[in-house]
Amino acid sequence: MSGPALNDFVIRVGNVNGTGSASANGLLMKAIFRMGIPCIGKNVFPSNIQGLPTWYEIRVNGDGYMGRSGDIHLMIAMNAETYAKDLACVTPGGYLIYDSTWPRPHMLQRDDITVIGVPLSQMVNETFQVARSRILMKNMAYVGAVAALINMDMHVVKAMVEDMFASKQKLIPSNMQALELGLNYVKENIDHPLPFTLEKMNKTKGKVMIDGNTAAGLGCVYGGATVGAWYPITPSTSLMDSFVKYCHKLRIDEETGEHKFAIIQAEDELAAAGQALGAGWMGARAFTPTSGAGISLMNEFIGFGYYSETPAVFFDVQRVGPSTGMPTRTQQCDIMTTAYCSHGDTKHIVLYPADPKECFEMAVNALDLAERFQTPVFVLSDLDIGMNDWMIDELTWDDSYVPDRGKIVTRQQLDEGFEFFRFLDVDGDGIPYRTLPGTHPTKGAYFNRGSGHNKWGKYTEDSDEYKEVVDRLIVKWQNSRHACPQPVLRKASKFGGKKPSAGIIAIGSSDPAVIEAQERLAAEGIHLDYLRVRAFPFADAVEDFMAEHDTIYVVEQNRDAQLMTLLVNETNVTKNKLVSVKYYAGEPLSYKFVMGEITAQNNQRQTA
Amino acid sequence: MPSFTKPKIHLKNEKKNDIGLIRADYDGVMSTLCAGCGHDSVTAAMARAFFELSIGPHKAVKVSGIGCSSKTTSYFMKEAHGNNTVHGRMPSVATGAMAANPHFTYIGVSGDGDSLSIGAGQLVHAMRRNINMLYMLENNGVYGLTKGQFSAAADLGSTAKKGEVNNLAPIDPCALALSVGATFVARSFSGDKEQLVPLIKAGLKHKGFALIDVISPCVSFNDHKGSTKSYEHTYKYYHKAVHADYVPPSAEIRASYDDGKTMPIELHDGGLINLRKLDSGYDPTDRASAFSKVLESQQTDEILTGLLYIDETTQDFATRKKLPGRGLNTYPYEELNPGADKMKDLMREFG
Numbered sequence: 001m002s003g004p005a006l007n008d009f010v011i012r013v014g015n016v017n018g019t020g021s022a023s024a025n026g027l028l029m030k031a032i033f034r035m036g037i038p039c040i041g042k043n044v045f046p047s048n049i050q051g052l053p054t055w056y057e058i059r060v061n062g063d064g065y066m067g068r069s070g071d072i073h074l075m076i077a078m079n080a081e082t083y084a085k086d087l088a089c090v091t092p093g094g095y096l097i098y099d100s101t102w103p104r105p106h107m108l109q110r111d112d113i114t115v116i117g118v119p120l121s122q123m124v125n126e127t128f129q130v131a132r133s134r135i136l137m138k139n140m141a142y143v144g145a146v147a148a149l150i151n152m153d154m155h156v157v158k159a160m161v162e163d164m165f166a167s168k169q170k171l172i173p174s175n176m177q178a179l180e181l182g183l184n185y186v187k188e189n190i191d192h193p194l195p196f197t198l199e200k201m202n203k204t205k206g207k208v209m210i211d212g213n214t215a216a217g218l219g220c221v222y223g224g225a226t227v228g229a230w231y232p233i234t235p236s237t238s239l240m241d242s243f244v245k246y247c248h249k250l251r252i253d254e255e256t257g258e259h260k261f262a263i264i265q266a267e268d269e270l271a272a273a274g275q276a277l278g279a280g281w282m283g284a285r286a287f288t289p290t291s292g293a294g295i296s297l298m299n300e301f302i303g304f305g306y307y308s309e310t311p312a313v314f315f316d317v318q319r320v321g322p323s324t325g326m327p328t329r330t331q332q333c334d335i336m337t338t339a340y341c342s343h344g345d346t347k348h349i350v351l352y353p354a355d356p357k358e359c360f361e362m363a364v365n366a367l368d369l370a371e372r373f374q375t376p377v378f379v380l381s382d383l384d385i386g387m388n389d390w391m392i393d394e395l396t397w398d399d400s401y402v403p404d405r406g407k408i409v410t411r412q413q414l415d416e417g418f419e420f421f422r423f424l425d426v427d428g429d430g431i432p433y434r435t436l437p438g439t440h441p442t443k444g445a446y447f448n449r450g451s452g453h454n455k456w457g458k459y460t461e462d463s464d465e466y467k468e469v470v471d472r473l474i475v476k477w478q479n480s481r482h483a484c485p486q487p488v489l490r491k492a493s494k495f496g497g498k499k500p501s502a503g504i505i506a507i508g509s510s511d512p513a514v515i516e517a518q519e520r521l522a523a524e525g526i527h528l529d530y531l532r533v534r535a536f537p538f539a540d541a542v543e544d545f546m547a548e549h550d551t552i553y554v555v556e557q558n559r560d561a562q563l564m565t566l567l568v569n570e571t572n573v574t575k576n577k578l579v580s581v582k583y584y585a586g587e588p589l590s591y592k593f594v595m596g597e598i599t600a601q602n603n604q605r606q607t608a
Numbered sequence: 609m610p611s612f613t614k615p616k617i618h619l620k621n622e623k624k625n626d627i628g629l630i631r632a633d634y635d636g637v638m639s640t641l642c643a644g645c646g647h648d649s650v651t652a653a654m655a656r657a658f659f660e661l662s663i664g665p666h667k668a669v670k671v672s673g674i675g676c677s678s679k680t681t682s683y684f685m686k687e688a689h690g691n692n693t694v695h696g697r698m699p700s701v702a703t704g705a706m707a708a709n710p711h712f713t714y715i716g717v718s719g720d721g722d723s724l725s726i727g728a729g730q731l732v733h734a735m736r737r738n739i740n741m742l743y744m745l746e747n748n749g750v751y752g753l754t755k756g757q758f759s760a761a762a763d764l765g766s767t768a769k770k771g772e773v774n775n776l777a778p779i780d781p782c783a784l785a786l787s788v789g790a791t792f793v794a795r796s797f798s799g800d801k802e803q804l805v806p807l808i809k810a811g812l813k814h815k816g817f818a819l820i821d822v823i824s825p826c827v828s829f830n831d832h833k834g835s836t837k838s839y840e841h842t843y844k845y846y847h848k849a850v851h852a853d854y855v856p857p858s859a860e861i862r863a864s865y866d867d868g869k870t871m872p873i874e875l876h877d878g879g880l881i882n883l884r885k886l887d888s889g890y891d892p893t894d895r896a897s898a899f900s901k902v903l904e905s906q907q908t909d910e911i912l913t914g915l916l917y918i919d920e921t922t923q924d925f926a927t928r929k930k931l932p933g934r935g936l937n938t939y940p941y942e943e944l945n946p947g948a949d950k951m952k953d954l955m956r957e958f959g
């Protein structure tokens with residue numbers, strides 16, 4: 001089990017939404033990161049602007065495990081309304097801080113944890129006059145209290161406050177004062193530090209703390225996307241915010257003021273999809289970020305894009321469904337809907353990033369794949385990756401990158417006698433050639449349509465002609481598996497296991513929890529290989545992996561085992577080899593959950 | 609059904625336009641619409657307008673939705689790229705294409721069903737954004753392709769072929785356009801080439817969103833007695849309020865402007881739209897006046913036609929977006945890549 005120990009514990013803060021706690025919590029986490037200690041921050045927030053409960057969880061882990069653990073060692077219970085729940089979730093032996101300005105209801109006691117009262121409101125109210133600043137300063141005061149309890153480096157904290165208010169210098173002294181209130185109270189009144197503390201490390205060098213949406217937006221900029229269309233929806237909005245920010249920073253011509261990008265806030269997701277496809281058809285790299293509800297609306301257009309072979313990238317930052325679901329909670333619930341999006345025979349390329357680094361890389365991959373295969377491509381991220389800060393290697397860029405524009409016929413080629421037919425498989429790889437509007441006065445034009453067409457690009461209702469085109473489309477799609485990101489294999493042998501008969505398959509944000517479960521299960525004698533799938537259509541290695549193992553745990557974050565269904569549907573695996581491990585309650589997956597489920601299933605299998 | 613290319617017939621001494629093309633160079637594949645369908649006349653008018661304006665077909669982009677009317681984009685200018693999108697969603701595809709490259713002449717073709725029901729949302733927003741395109745709304749009061757159901761443009765009291773009476777008030781595309789900020793609002797009739805061709809030319813040259821609501825009868829489902837979108841009814845109630853002629857930049861301008869009935873509107877390309885009005889008191893550059901004129905005509909059953917409103921001053925989409933002098937789709941990657949060094953800088957924010 002993980003922690004609590006030196007540089008190995010979990011802090012959870014319970015707050016009320018809209019009280020400005022986000023910056024205080026960010027400060028806490030970032031300070032730990034700057035002390036060189038690996039950590040992660042998970043924000044559990046409501047679909048609300050003010051008033052509902054919100055939590056922030058920081059896992060400090062010197063070993064570098066990047067998922068949630070499932071434990072809570074230090075709870076900071078700032079929200080009276082959720083106090084009972086916050087008290088109940090502390091791991092036995094843990095600690096809880098509450099605002100002792102007001103007495104705690106008597107029945108809310110636990111003998112197996114230590115409760116620490118800090119009169120935060122009282123101290124802050126005595127020190128600060130303005131009501132709004134009292135609320136904000138209370139947040140800084142608990143940061144101070146925590147800092148004292150876990151031996152946080154106050155130089156780092158203070159430097160961060162200075163950074164934070166670099167443009168509002170006059171706020172620095174009051175924030176420092178609030179920090180000191182909490183810090184000094186603990187130093188003078190509480191037995192400190194706690195048994196689990198921080199100690200500087202050197203493990204965050206070359207790392208950054210970034211969320212997946214920011215990284216994906218940057219990926220679109222570096223990948224050469226010029227047109228972005230969108231309709232606001234949590235948790236995808238910040239992806240476009242990032243694209244907007246970096247375009248304004250990097251893509252405005254200094255002399256002319258011209259924008260080398262176009263961002264369109266559409267009237268709805270149907271329009272956003274149409275705009276992305278319109279731009280893709282015109283030959284610009286285009287994308288639209290959305291979430292499940294938006295994908296539902298885009299369905300018709302995505303089928304149009306598939307059949308008319310028009311490139312565009314669709315980011316689906318998944319949130320809990322169905323319908324409006326829980327808009328601010330995470331899930332992997334659009335695996336099926338993206339794989340087969342739209343009516344008729346449609347299958348798509350879907351990429352599954354597992355962290356912000358892959359959000360960046362796969363944004364670029366997707367832009368390449370969309371043009372190379374002339375088709376809509378999905379990047380299936382989720383709220384956990386998209387909106388939480390993850391510790392990843394610094395993003396880098398290789399200036400030798402050349403975009404894969406695919407088969408675009410030029411005017412010169414047409415003049416030199418290239419005979420252009422839009423849907424003809426000239427090279428036998430299932431990928432036809434396309435022209436961009438305006439290429440040639442007499443030779444390059446074609447009529448793009450979602451209705452029946454033959455390989456020459458002409459309208460048809462002829463059965464054989466129709467079939468010929470859709471049969472090529474499936475070949476093209478199948479071939480794309482070699483060009484998509486390949487799966488990542490983590491062998492059990494890495495942790496002393498022999499060649500095990502069981503393995504795990506997962507995608508996306510389940511990765512850190514699965515990695516940790518794999519290692520900790522190995523320590524308990526359960527050895528498993530782990531294959532992280534990174535794209536649909538599935539690579540051949542996925543088929544091989546399943547053939548080589550007798551039992552495969554399919555870990556995913558939805559109720560209906562969508563990944564497992566897709567594996568059964570799209571490979572030769574026998575269904576009863578697959579064991580489903582599903583979590584779908586909306587918080588980021590923890591290793592404890594994965595471990596618990598696999599252990600239970602493993603025991604059951606052995607006794608059965 | 610395969611599509612047939614129209615045979616190109618060359619006549620001796622046939623008139624060529626400024627770029628050396630003949631009228632037949634603006635044809636597309638053979639129409640598959642019903643004989644006598646109003647849409648075919650509109651297609652011919654569009655081809656003629658492009659021909660007379662000497663716009664190279666490959667410098668034009670055609671977009672459409674779904675319906676008999678929307679099919680017609682393949683029946684003219686086969687050397688222009690066309691995009692026959694999904695039902696009611698052509699404006700978004702046009703908007704995206706425009707974002708990628710606004711330096712084409714965009715023409716959209718749609719029907720009253722495509723535009724006013726399923727596509728009302730996208731039409732409204734294209735107008736609001738002032739996308740620089742000509743939008744032809746071929747209005748027959750019914751869904752032709754799905755066999756004659758009433759559209760949202762069907763007039764009160766108009767009857768269907770089998771006798772059913774429409775009792776919902778119509779959406780008037782011109783009134784709608786005026787209310788959401790369209791900068792060129794016109795109405796015409798497929799049977800009036802003299803009015804329609806010049807109007808299309810003016811609409812193509814207008815920098816911003818141009819709507820032409822063209823009454824275009826459906827001979828198969830809405831041309832009977834009792835229909836208010838029949839040829840007969842349209843001829844009977846047709847009222848030409850403002851005639852618009854496009855005058856290219858080079859042409860000498862001879863009209864006199866002091867009779868209150870002629871009015872020149874300067875265009876961005878240096879050309880002019882010359883308006884000739886029936887009523888000297890009507891000002892087609894005044895939105896409120898145009899609006900009341902349209903509402904008035906609804907009371908009198910008069911089919912008010914011509915260029916009802918024009919505004920050349922509002923910035924179009926591409927200008928407002930500060931899009932560059934060449935299409936975003938033409939930028940080589942080197943000009944878009946911020947570079948590896950920049951990335952190093954950016955990463956500091958996250959350390």
Ligand SMILES: Cc1ncc(C[n+]2csc(CCOP(=O)(O)OP(=O)(O)O)c2C)c(N)n1
Pocket residue numbers: 674675676677678695718719720721722723746748750751752753754759826
């Ligand atoms: C999503 C969707 N719903 C319904 C249809 C069926 N449909 C095809 S054309 C059409 C109506 C077209 O009417 P209009 O735009 O007036 O064109 P017309 O045929 O009258 O020229 C309908 C409902 C469709 N193609 N797509």
Ligand code: SF4
Pocket residue numbers: 640641642644645646647676677748752753825826827828829
């Ligand atoms: S059904 Fe009506 S609209 Fe369609 S082609 Fe025939 S006449 Fe024209």
Ligand SMILES: [Mg+2]
Pocket residue numbers: 675719720721746747748749750751752759
């Ligand atoms: Mg119609």
